[in-house]
Amino acid sequence: MTPSKKTGGMNRRSLLKGAAATAAIASTNTIGAPMIWAQNIKDITLRQFGTGVSNLNDVATKVKEDLGFTLEMTALDSDAVTQRAATQPDSFDIADIEYWICKKVWPTGNLQAMDTSKIANYDKIVGIFRDGKLTPESTIAQGTAPHSVGFVEGPGGTEFVDNESGWMTLIPTIYNADTLGIRPDLINRPISNWSELLNPEFKGKASILDISSIGIMDMAMVCESMGEISYGDKGNMTKEEIDKTFAIFTEAKKAGQFRAFWKTFDESVNLMASGEVVIQSMWSPAITAVKSRGIPCVYQPLEEGYRSWGGGLGLSNSLSGLELEAAYEYINWYLSGWVGGYLMRQGYYSAVPETSKEFMSENEWGYWFEGKAATDTITSPTGDPLAQAGDVRDGGSFTDRMGAVACWNAVMDENQYMVRKWNEFIAA
Amino acid sequence: MRLNRHVAGWLMATPLSLVLALFLLLPIGMIVIVSFWGATEFSIYPAFQFDNYEFLFGSPVTYSVFINTFKYAVVTWFFTLTIGFTVAYFLAFHVRSLTWQIALFLVCTIPFWTSNIIRMISWIPFLGRNGLANSTLISWGVIDEPVEWLLFSDFSVILTFVHLYTLFMVVPIFNTMMRIDKSLIEAAYDNGATGFQTLTNIIIPLTKPGIMIGSIFVVTLVMGDFITVRFMSGSQSANVGRLISNDIALLQYPSAAATAVVLLATVLIVIAVLLRFVDIRKEL
Structure with missing residues (x-):
């Protein structure tokens, strides 16, 4: 070995020693802390x-x-x-x-x-x-x-x-x-049924969420509303019901009904806000997020009820x-x-x-829970205005909305079969 | 002394072998093992059954998804190769000064300073129905209605792939081109070869290893991808990667493992075929 390498080794060794000492000090500190405070x-x-x-x-x-x-x-x-x-x-x-x-x-x-x-x-x-x-x-x-x-x-x-x-x-x-979200400014007519999701009028401008256990329920609401299928229990479908549901949606997908599918909250907001999609399955705060950008968006109550x-x-x-x-x-x-x-x-x-x-103003409680007209501007928790005085919440009061639930998100007995069918639907 | 050297050789090879065994062979072995396991809705259990493979090969979806994956790979490969070769050719033979070559080469890498995902997602507002591309085309009077197939289509998927992966073609091709002896080109010129003849008889044969390395990069990257396909097709198209990621999301690990094994085998076969054309080891 050459002398220069030797010095290199010594340097490294002394450096390591130093590092070890520092580490030891650090570790006594971290180990010590919880023991003193464990009761707190x-x-x-x-x-x-x-x-x-x-x-x-x-x-x-x-x-x-x-x-x-x-x-x-x-x-x-x-x-x-x-x-x-x-x-x-x-x-x-x-x-x-x-x-x-x-x-x-x-x-x-x-x-x-x-x-x-x-x-x-x-x-x-x-x-x-x-x-x-x-x-x-x-x-x-x-x-x-x-x-x-x-x-x-x-x-x-x-x-x-x-x-x-x-x-x-x-x-x-x-x-x-939950119900369908729509862009009233781009649709320009009343929407009152789930079946509108597959209406050819919105070809290439519809979307559904790509989370199988929730998406299948939205699909069922649509198929039932179209009068194509009457389910024994939407939350627990038979294989035939699953097949029929996917057949209808696969046909629509191939015909170009859907612009995209979304999986995360942000995706649904972007699809709606950019105007790529005018009608889609949506979640309440996503509507709020679109609205707070100043874009009109309605969480449309539908005759068949909510999911x-x-x-x-x-x-x-x-x-x-x-x-x-x-x-x-x-x-x-x-x-x-x-x-x-x-x-x-x-x-x-x-x-x-x-x-x-107790943690809401009277105006907020009236608007959000009781379905009353707002008496003043309603803002989101982050401060963006969502509704003006006189506006009423889409769907009305708590009992109106929660009283009109048609089905709950579900896991069915045939879940594994449904999931495979869902995969086929995405790949179709 | 001789024995010492022998032992030293083994010792020197040991760390890399250990790393490869631990982080490459072992995980792949696990995937192969799990692919024979069974799954319930929320758990997996050890077994030795062929259910996962049976379902995989029995489903017409698998074949259409594999065909789709190949389609993406082939089309992307074609465009990245054409663009990559042209760029590398320009850099290596048209730009004369080394400084400029290096400067321009660095320019090519600038997009890589941002994350892959950001480069991908930035296409979405650009290609959208009310995006830059459509509004520009409308204002030029080229189209009256926004073009729908720009986004959430095979077009947007492949465009993004080409954008993301062309550099992987440019780098190895540029590298081999730079090592071509310039006197060979002068000799061809002196012997009266046209520019095209020089290209086909000298440059292309000598750049083959670079082309092959670039091709392997691009093909494996595209075949293993799932996120680009999901975002750029708006979840509407599937490739094998998405099949696997869907299975994982739904806790069907054995089924995902089986698909992964089949994909791995397919990619290895593709690479083996590619390597039949050029002996990379000899050329490096």
């Missing part, structure tokens, strides 16, 4: 993931402010959420998922049931999530209705039960009634001790109104509307 809730970090709709940074900031602990949020699309909840139980503490996802994920045992006696506002939760009925006279819509997968027989229970057992799978947080969905918070099976307590505290805080008010101002509904009322 302020040091707890809860990891939550879910779809973009309710994974809001504002919520995390407010949690830190009100409760003191840290909430880490990850937003994913519905498929990725299902995947993560089913396959990576250690990667989250709180799963913000939809009820139909719950039906798929619960059997994996990755979530734990929640004791409703620890939920302060349990009695005030809307009937839809408890006995399934909005009002005592309501009939329960088709599909995976939230109450049907909302309870299990006890801690560790794997079977859903049809009564309020005191052990909830998800604590409901957010829900809405509804609900989401809730589920606890990871690995949560225990102080972290579990923190999670309960978080859930109680979630239902106590601030988040509800925030979500309601985006066009969603809160599971405990009466607590949210």
Whole structure:
């Protein structure tokens, strides 16, 4: 070896020594901290993931402010959420998922049931999530209705039960009634049926979402409205019904009815705002986002009713001790109104509307919940104007909208068959 | 001494072999194994069954999707090769000073300073119904109505592929062209060859390795892609990559693994065929 190399080696070695010493100092610090603070809730970090709709940074900031602990949020699309909840139980503490996802994920045992006696506002939760009925006279819509997968027989229970057992799978947080979004300025005529999605008038200007379990329900609403198929249960189709539904849509796709399919919220907003699409399946805040750009967009109520969905918070099976307590505290805080008010101002509904009322102005409550004409400008949570004085919410009041639900997002018995058919439809 | 050198050789090869075994062979082995497993809606279970392959080969969708994938690969290859060869030829033979060659070559790489996805998505507002392309054409009076097939069509998919991957053709071709002995071209000229004869008899044969390396890049990139196809076709067309990504999204890992194995085999066959034409190792 040459002398120069030797010096090189010595330099490297001394450098490594230095680095090791620094690392040792750093590690004693990081190891030491949690041991001192372990008793303090302020040091707890809860990891939550879910779809973009309710994974809001504002919520995390407010949690830190009100409760003191840290909430880490990850937003994913519905498929990725299902995947993560089913396959990576250690990667989250709180799963913000939809009820139909719950039906798929619960059997994996990755979530734990929640004791409703620890939920302060349990009695005030809307009937839809408890006995399934909005009002005592309501009939329960088709599909995976939230109450049907909302309870299990006890801690560790794997079977859903049809009564309020005191052990909830998800604590409901957010829900809405979905319908088609339209660009009234580009359509220029009233739209009142789901069948308009396949109306040749909108050839090349229609879109549907590319998430199979939700898309199939929109398709079913359309086919039923066209009078082509009458389903036994849209939320649980037979193979023949699935085949017929896809045959109708494949034909439409080949004829060039669709401009594009969308998978994420942003895609649907861009398609609508750019005028690529004038009628499509859409979610409420996407309408809000289009409107806040100053582009007219209507969440069109339709005669056949709405396709509804609900989401809730589920606890990871690995949560225990102080972290579990923190999670309960978080859930109680979630239902106590601030988040509800925030979500309601985006066009969603809160599971405990009466607590949210305290966090909304009278005008906002009237517009969003009671279906009354706005008395002043209505703004989004970020401050963009969405409606002027005198405007009325599309679809009217809470009971008008949630009372007209035709079906819930669902997972059917023939789900795997449907998924394969969906893949064929996309590739057709 | 001789033994020492022998041992040293093995030792020197070990790190790379380990890395390859761990990060290439092992994962591929896993994929092959999982492709024989079974899946329920939310879990996968070990098994040795051919269900996934049976379904794959039994479905007409698979064939149409593979044909579509090949179509994208072939058309993209043709355009990237034509454009890439022309650009490289210009850089290597028309630009005389080395400084300018380097400067212009760097200009070619500028688009690569931004992310792949951004370069792809920026086409969407450009090609859209009310986009720049359509409004320009309308204002020129070329068309009266916006052209619909510009966006969310095979056209937009291939356009994006060509845009994204032409550089992968330019670089290796330029590289081999630069190593062609200039005296060969002078000799051809002295012997009375026309420009076209020089091109077909000297330049193209000598650039073959570069063309082949570029082709392998482009073909494998296009065949393995899924995100470009999803965004630029508005989710309306499918290639094999999308088939796999759909399966993964729906937790059907074994089925995705089976499709991946078939795709891998197909790509390997394509590359093997390409390599029959040129012995890259000899030419490098």
